[in-house]
Amino acid sequence: MEIEFLGGAREVGRSAVLVDDALLLDYGLLTGDPPQYPIRDPEPDAVVVSHGHLDHVGAVPALLKGSRRPTIHWTPPTAELARTLARDTLKLHGNSPLCPFSAEHVARLGEVEERHGYGEPFVVAAGGREYAVTLFDAGHIPGSAHVLVDSGDTRLLYTGDFHTDDQRLVSGTTARPDADVVVCESTYADVRHEDRRAVEERWAERVRTTIWEGGTVVAPAFAIGRTQEMMLVAANADLQPYVDGMGVGVTEMLRQYPTFLRDPEAFRRATSGARFVTGRDGQRERIADDNELIVTTSGMLAGGPVHSYLPVIRGNPTNAVTLTGYQVEGTPGRELQDRGRMEINRRVRPVSATVESYDFSAHADRDGLESFLDDYADARVVIVHGDRCESFAADLKKTGFDASAPELGDRIDV
Structure with missing residues (x-):
C-alpha cells in the first residue's frame, strides 16, 4: 500500500490522503485569504470522508468536475454537513477563482454518494482493487469517523479528528480496531485540556x-x-x-x-x-x-x-x-x-x-492522543494534522514507536 499526503501534513487544514493513487481519504481546504486547497488535483475512483468540517470535506465537490464521478462514502450527518459547507463556500466565493466548484458540482453529490453507519463494513472498488472499509465513531462531532481501510495485505487506520473524552454532544471514541498503520491527527499534541x-x-x-x-x-x-x-x-x-x-x-x-x-x-x-x-x-x-x-x-x-x-x-x-x-x-x-x-x-x-x-475543544489532547496510540505500539504511526507533527513523532519514537511525520507531497510505502 502506498500513501501520498496531498494536504494536512505538518499543518492543520486541507486534509487529503491518497491511497494507491485511487482511494482518497478526505479532501478539505485550509481557510485563509485566499483559501488553500490540496497540493494537487487527484482523480480517485472513490473517496471516504471522515467528517463534516471544512478542513476535511470543503473541497470534495471539486472532485466531480467534467466526467469524473468517484463514489463518495460518508455517514449521514457528514453528507448533510458537506452540502451546508459547500453552499456557504459558494455564497462567499462562488463568483471568484477562489472557489474550485460550482452549484452543479454540489448537486452531483447526490448521484455518487453512499451513506454508512458505524461498524458496518463495505467494499470500495478503486484502482482495480477492492478494499474493505469500516467507519468507527471518532467522538469529534456527530457523524465523525475513524476510517479503517483493509487491502487484504495491510490494515490502515486513518483517525480523522477525534476526542477520547466525552462531550455533551457526542461521546468520546472507544474504537481501537486492529491496524498495521495508523495515520493520526495531532492538533493538540502539545496541550493538556483543563477538566x-x-x-x-x-x-x-x-x-x-x-x-x-x-x-x-x-x-x-x-x-x-x-x-x-x-x-x-x-x-x-x-x-x-x-x-x-x-x-x-x-x-x-x-x-x-x-x-x-x-x-x-x-x-x-x-x-x-x-x-x-x-x-x-x-x-x-x-x-x-x-x-x-x-x-x-x-x-x-x-x-x-x-x-x-x-x-x-x-x-x-x-x-x-x-x-x-x-x-x-x-x-x-x-x-x-x-x-x-x-x-x-x-x-x-x-x-x-x-x-x-475557554477550552471547549473537540480534539484529543496530549494525554488523549497517547492513550489512543497505546493500543498501536506495534503499528507504524504516521503523524499529521498538527502544528508540531515532527516533535510529537520524535517524542513517540523515544518511547519505542515506529513514528514519523511526512511532509506535503511525500509518498510512503507501508
Whole structure:
C-alpha cells in the first residue's frame, strides 16, 4: 500500500490522503485569504470522508468536475454537513477563482454518494482493487469517523479528528480496531485540556455574572459541533441562549439523526430552550442591548452574525466576549485574543468588553492522543494534522514507536 499526503501534513487544514493513487481519504481546504486547497488535483475512483468540517470535506465537490464521478462514502450527518459547507463556500466565493466548484458540482453529490453507519463494513472498488472499509465513531462531532481501510495485505487506520473524552454532544471514541498503520491527527499534541466540567462551570459563572451586572455575553462558536455543544452546556446551567448563524440550520439537521448524538433527549431540551435568531428588522441590535447570552458564528470572528453584535457591545467593559475555541494566527479572533482589538466595519477598533478564552475543544489532547496510540505500539504511526507533527513523532519514537511525520507531497510505502 502506498500513501501520498496531498494536504494536512505538518499543518492543520486541507486534509487529503491518497491511497494507491485511487482511494482518497478526505479532501478539505485550509481557510485563509485566499483559501488553500490540496497540493494537487487527484482523480480517485472513490473517496471516504471522515467528517463534516471544512478542513476535511470543503473541497470534495471539486472532485466531480467534467466526467469524473468517484463514489463518495460518508455517514449521514457528514453528507448533510458537506452540502451546508459547500453552499456557504459558494455564497462567499462562488463568483471568484477562489472557489474550485460550482452549484452543479454540489448537486452531483447526490448521484455518487453512499451513506454508512458505524461498524458496518463495505467494499470500495478503486484502482482495480477492492478494499474493505469500516467507519468507527471518532467522538469529534456527530457523524465523525475513524476510517479503517483493509487491502487484504495491510490494515490502515486513518483517525480523522477525534476526542477520547466525552462531550455533551457526542461521546468520546472507544474504537481501537486492529491496524498495521495508523495515520493520526495531532492538533493538540502539545496541550493538556483543563477538566471539562470545570471549564463549563467557569464559563457559566462568567455568563451569569455578566448578565447580573447588566451586560451582554457574545459566545462566538463554530457552526458545526461547537454551537450545539454550547447550547447543551447552557441548558445544563439553566441558561437560555439566543442562537444565530449557520449553527441554527445545523442544529435543526442534527435533530434528524439522534443515533449520532450522545443524549438525544438532552439535545431536544437544549434546542427547545434556545431562542433562534431570524435577523429581521434590527433583531440582532435589540438583542445585543438586552443583557442576553448570544451563541453565534463565526468561531474565529472571520465573518457571520457575530459582526452585528460586536459593534454594539465592544465599548462597554460590563459586556463579555467568551471565545470558545482555538483562534488561528491571523484571524480576527486571534487579534482580539492577543491585542484586545479587531477589525469592525473595515476599521481596527479597540474592544473594551471583557474577553476571555475557554477550552471547549473537540480534539484529543496530549494525554488523549497517547492513550489512543497505546493500543498501536506495534503499528507504524504516521503523524499529521498538527502544528508540531515532527516533535510529537520524535517524542513517540523515544518511547519505542515506529513514528514519523511526512511532509506535503511525500509518498510512503507501508
